[in-house]
Amino acid sequence: MSTSTYFERSVSGTKQFVNRYGLGLLFAANIFGAGSVFILSEAGSDFGFALLWVLPLALLAGLAMHEMSARLAAADRPLMIYITDRIGQTAAKPLAIGISFIMQFWSVANYALAGAAFVYISPLSNLYIGTILMAALGIALVELRLYSRIEGVVAALVLAIFGSYLVIVMGLDLPLGDVTTGFVPTLVSEFGYLTMIIALLGTTVYYPNFFIQTSMSGTKDWDVVEKYRRDHTFGMVAVIGLSIAVMVVAAMTIPDGGDITLTAPGEPLADALGPWALDVFIIAAGAASFTSATGTLFGAGFMIPQAYGRKTMFGDRPFRLVVHSLICLSVLFALPLLAFTGFTPVSLAITMPAVNGVIGLPITAIALFAAVNRYFDPSRIEQAGFLLVVIVLFIGSALTAQDLAGTIANYL
Template identity: 35%
Template sequence: MSIRNISSVDYVAGQVQQYGLAFVMVASYFGSGSVFIASQAGVMHGYTLLWAVVGAALLGFMAQDMSARLGIHGEPLMIFVREKLGRPGATAIAVFLSIGCIAWTLGLVAAVGAGVSFLLGGAIGWQPIAVVTTFAAIGVGLLNYDTVENVMIGMMLSLMVIYVIVALPSGANPGDIAVGFVPTMDTFGALAMAAGLLGTTALWPNFFLESILVHQKGWTEQSDLPDAREDLAIGYAVGGVTTIAILIAAAALLRPMGFTQLETFITPGEALVEVLGVWAMVLFVGGVIAAAFNSIIPIMWAPAYMVPQAAGVDVQKGDRLFKIVFASLTGVGVLSPMISRILDLSVVDMVILFPMYNGIFGLPVAAVLLFWAVNDRETMGEYRNSLKLNVVNASLVLLAIVLAALSMQDFLDLITGGGF
């Protein structure tokens, strides 16, 4: 290897070491839920909700910025909650939020199972594959942080390339796309889906993780904040572009073909095959598998930190207690087939509805706690929110609460009525 090549490798390695945390955060939100919520949004509402994708990415960035500042200048979010509300109150919140993480995992392992089952020609049902996926996620999640981060960087960049390649030949009208980036009256008929997009993008587990993991990158001073923000900007740009590409492909290809909803797990892929060829199906399903598996790990890291912290134990990733909580809660994923049967939900229903649940119930709680923390003088000192930041940050809290209130009934009707 030449000196020039060695220098290039060293440079890339240095960039990965300096940045990369946002890819872990974005990988957690960009799972099968994002793929299917974006596809469903495109099928049901055309380009109407493109503005919501951009808005959700900006709100996600904003929330992560608050969390990063809290970690740099204060303390991890759940430790703040414990200090303010005491162990019983913090534990109740941690358990309530952890239920949402488990629900996510149930949908994610089902998505991986369905994807692999399809690629195997149906020789094995999705249910046993989901069980195996659960144990695989536990194994990967227990690897050291740097290894997981590198995997997430590679997977997220690959996913963006995959879905942009699928979207480019879709024949979407640029004028119609441009209109979709502006909210219209049609938006009021798509609030539940907008809540789903927000809930799967401004991912509340990341509010807790970012405040912990900034120290993993060595970001401990005010001077490190620009690096943290640049990291977040890169990560959310990748996630946002990928989500937009999926929505455009669904709106341009599936909607004109008469689809009004995603009838099966592979409906988007089937439509893509008719227009673009078999390669599009392989890319779509492969992307779903990668996205779903990616998400399980950081999402389930959150309760593995939160529950011990709420109880008064400040764990690190390699600690025995962290490993036990992570493995135990992630292990509930083996029940995914049973939950599907009991609630009469398809795989698609689970990967859309469970992130929607988190957007409606988990996000408002976490957003209020985060907003409280960055405004607390005792915790943040001179770095607490300014009036300008409060005006901007309050938009996340208000939007989360309003969307939750407006879309809760639709969600309850779907979850109790057997899905879409």
């Protein structure tokens, strides 16, 4: 086989892989922003292996939510259009704007983290300028307009991030007994424990992805559930496997109760591979933060035009206008939070998913459940499973709201 033929086949195979799993990798990128790295590291540092059980729960909940979402996507029934049909445009417009406003707090945290990573690896020393530059880069990414281009960029970044942490786990002497015990569900009456549970659920069962998935029929040109199911299952399993790895590494290497700094999750990688690995981690964390900050807002790019009665497409003018506006809003919130409160990029990354988990996630869960029951005829077992997920998410939100308020008050 000639070199040119081999290259052509490699390129063709890569394109097929990205087309088949690229949307799932976009979901993975949204889920596994740098914020997830720090949330998982905080969980492992503060509670050891005790919260590992939340991750399989998050996988099951995420797959159940995506199963509902995939059915809507294959039938080209965007979730926000269903909500608008049910409650009317008068109520849907402020609801879509409100959820999008809450959603952009993920981007507040992730652009701040991307800015911090950029400052760490570059001569620039001003965090605020770094944050603004990352937001400007997000606008530039959206201006690529063609989804296939963005999908390819995101896929490459996500696979590089996954690889960096899998390397270190393979080099660790895992205490299998303690790790196994961590998968047994337990509830601890300790400040921050319940907030961490909903933060893990909120950052893994990532509700913007459902608004994106149900709106992608015209872009992906898939009309069968199996293609969406294969795609999102790949992304979810990869994210949960990586999340388990990050939490285990943190539990074994980061001192109990130690502060989670920008470099803390990467220091074990540097110990295993050499000092250069810390720089690689920071670059990967910055890339993860950037892709998550921007990709998350794609959900709002669909939601708001749909609430106003427009059947928007990925990258069209209304989509870009909404995403660009929210990117700018994210920066306007990030700068004063960093300047005038006790929040740091890392503490923002740990807190903001919980905010979304308490507010946006249960609303999305009940809307998905109602939409699937309206348009389809799920079996009793499916209905029971879907309803159980909705109840768990609602209970989690109710139990953690007060704890979350206390956590935010401490930073303010």
